[in-house]
Amino acid sequence: MSTSSTDHRTFVIVGGGLAAATAAATLREEGFDGRLVLLAAERHLPYERPPLSKGYLAGEATLADATVHPADFYETHGVELRLGTPATALDVDAHTVTAGDETITYDRLLLATGSSARRLPLADDSGAPVAYLRTIDDAERIAAALRERARLVVVGGGWIGLEVAAAARAAGCDVVVVEPLEEPLLRVLGPQVGHAFAQLHRRHGVDVRTGTSVEDITTAGAPGVALVRLGDGTTVEADLVLVGIGAVPSTTLAEKAGLKVDDGVMVDEHLRSSHPDVVVAGDIARAHHPLLGQHVRVEHWDTALGQGAAAARTMLGTGEPYERLPYFFTDQYELGMEYVGYVDRDGFDELVVRGDLDGVYLAFWVRQGRVLAAMHTGDWDAMDDLRAVVRAGAVDLDRLRDPQVPLGDVLG
Numbered sequence: 001m002s003t004s005s006t007d008h009r010t011f012v013i014v015g016g017g018l019a020a021a022t023a024a025a026t027l028r029e030e031g032f033d034g035r036l037v038l039l040a041a042e043r044h045l046p047y048e049r050p051p052l053s054k055g056y057l058a059g060e061a062t063l064a065d066a067t068v069h070p071a072d073f074y075e076t077h078g079v080e081l082r083l084g085t086p087a088t089a090l091d092v093d094a095h096t097v098t099a100g101d102e103t104i105t106y107d108r109l110l111l112a113t114g115s116s117a118r119r120l121p122l123a124d125d126s127g128a129p130v131a132y133l134r135t136i137d138d139a140e141r142i143a144a145a146l147r148e149r150a151r152l153v154v155v156g157g158g159w160i161g162l163e164v165a166a167a168a169r170a171a172g173c174d175v176v177v178v179e180p181l182e183e184p185l186l187r188v189l190g191p192q193v194g195h196a197f198a199q200l201h202r203r204h205g206v207d208v209r210t211g212t213s214v215e216d217i218t219t220a221g222a223p224g225v226a227l228v229r230l231g232d233g234t235t236v237e238a239d240l241v242l243v244g245i246g247a248v249p250s251t252t253l254a255e256k257a258g259l260k261v262d263d264g265v266m267v268d269e270h271l272r273s274s275h276p277d278v279v280v281a282g283d284i285a286r287a288h289h290p291l292l293g294q295h296v297r298v299e300h301w302d303t304a305l306g307q308g309a310a311a312a313r314t315m316l317g318t319g320e321p322y323e324r325l326p327y328f329f330t331d332q333y334e335l336g337m338e339y340v341g342y343v344d345r346d347g348f349d350e351l352v353v354r355g356d357l358d359g360v361y362l363a364f365w366v367r368q369g370r371v372l373a374a375m376h377t378g379d380w381d382a383m384d385d386l387r388a389v390v391r392a393g394a395v396d397l398d399r400l401r402d403p404q405v406p407l408g409d410v411l412g
């Protein structure tokens with residue numbers, strides 16, 4: 001870290017998002033005083049993305065609010081931060097990473113390259129005004145459109161699409177959401193809770209069209225206007241088409257380096273990849289989860305934070321298995337919610353709801369008598385109990401179904 005450093009090792013972090021910046025801080029907190037280099041593709045200081053689809057679009061949050069550490073953090077902690085410098089090659093046998101015209105030899109390396117927005121070629125090729133939301137630059141463009149009260153077509157009823165729809169309605173924009181499945185968020189939340197989200201948006205004036213896809217996008221013959229044709233034969237005119245159809249893990253560097261990749265970089269519960277000196281965190285990590293008993297890749301803020309810290313400890317040889325349950329939150333209009341747990345592709349066979357799906361409620365996703373995941377809307381004190389129920393898994397279901405029974409009393 002300085003001329004008085006006793007550790008002669010070099011650690012390199014490749015990324016520049018929340019996982020990377022958290023790992024850098026943890027390494028210093030845990031006493032690593034060797035050389036620490038952070039290679040970041042974006043030109044901005046590492047920042048958190050959740051505000052981009054919420055407060056930033058509403059004009060309530062700035063880039064500075066979202067920044068993980070202030071600018072002077074990197075200098076005072078001896079982190080060689082290279083902004084706008086993507087790593088382009090990784091040789092895990094030689095222990096070298098190349099960025100720009102520099103090749104750095106490392107002892108341990110953290111890969112935290114995150115995700116990018118999944119592209120929709122028919123939108124990209126249309127010549128119409130099309131936006132995605134992944135970076136602060138994307139958010140600024142969408143915020144400018146909302147200030148102009150643009151008419152918006154949102155392609156995809158996932159988290160980001162719905163959050164942008166909410167921000168756009170608050171700004172007074174006309175919004176149409178197009179979702180090919182029967183309900184928004186269907187794959188994550190199932191039909192009942194997905195329908196509750198659709199109704200929430202309808203109550204706020206969003207035209208939610210489900211069970212139909214975008215077939216074609218053209219420029220409508222007018223510059224800056226998109227004509228969106230749907231599978232049901234209708235057309236919608238928009239000033240901006242926001243495509244929110246998911247994210248793709250940025251694994252090119254890992255793949256080229258020969259690391260094991262399968263929908264994310266495969267890592268063990270210590271976040272070690274198929275090469276022991278390369279650890280992985282955040283959106284790109286498909287990590288073995290000791291409690292869930294399977295590999296999971298989680299695209300959530302809390303995982304980037306937790307795995308960033310855990311990966312740093314693994315680099316130092318002091319790590320413990322990463323076993324935090326996946327956790328997610330969203331804010332849309334007056335609704336704030338938190339979700340904990342994981343429902344895999346096998347789905348769930350029962351949804352237990354306590355409360356009113358149009359307002360404040362708790363929901364539990366159950367398979368074969370085990371609670372896989374739980375969620376609350378607007379009940380901010382419930383989270384500890386929800387976590388305990390999901391951790392316990394096997395609970396007394398009759399008691400869970402009875403809203404009069406306190407959650408603390410449903411554990412077996």
Ligand SMILES: Cc1cc2nc3c(=O)[nH]c(=O)nc-3n(C[C@H](O)[C@H](O)[C@H](O)COP(=O)(O)OP(=O)(O)OC[C@H]3O[C@@H](n4cnc5c(N)ncnc54)[C@H](O)[C@@H]3O)c2cc1C
Pocket residue numbers: 014015016017018019020039040041042048049050051052053085086087088112113114115116133134135160250253281282283284298299300301302304327328329330331
């Ligand atoms: C708009 C938006 C809203 C969200 N809202 C929520 C929310 O409400 N709740 C929630 O739980 N989660 C939310 N998320 C998800 C959450 O932000 C992500 O899970 C989190 O950002 C993942 O952090 P990360 O560090 O793994 O990756 P990222 O944040 O993607 O950061 C990775 C960084 O690595 C850089 N990079 C890529 N390749 C290279 C390379 N070769 N060399 C150097 N750098 C490279 C990228 O440019 C990027 O800056 C949201 C995401 C978005 C986009």
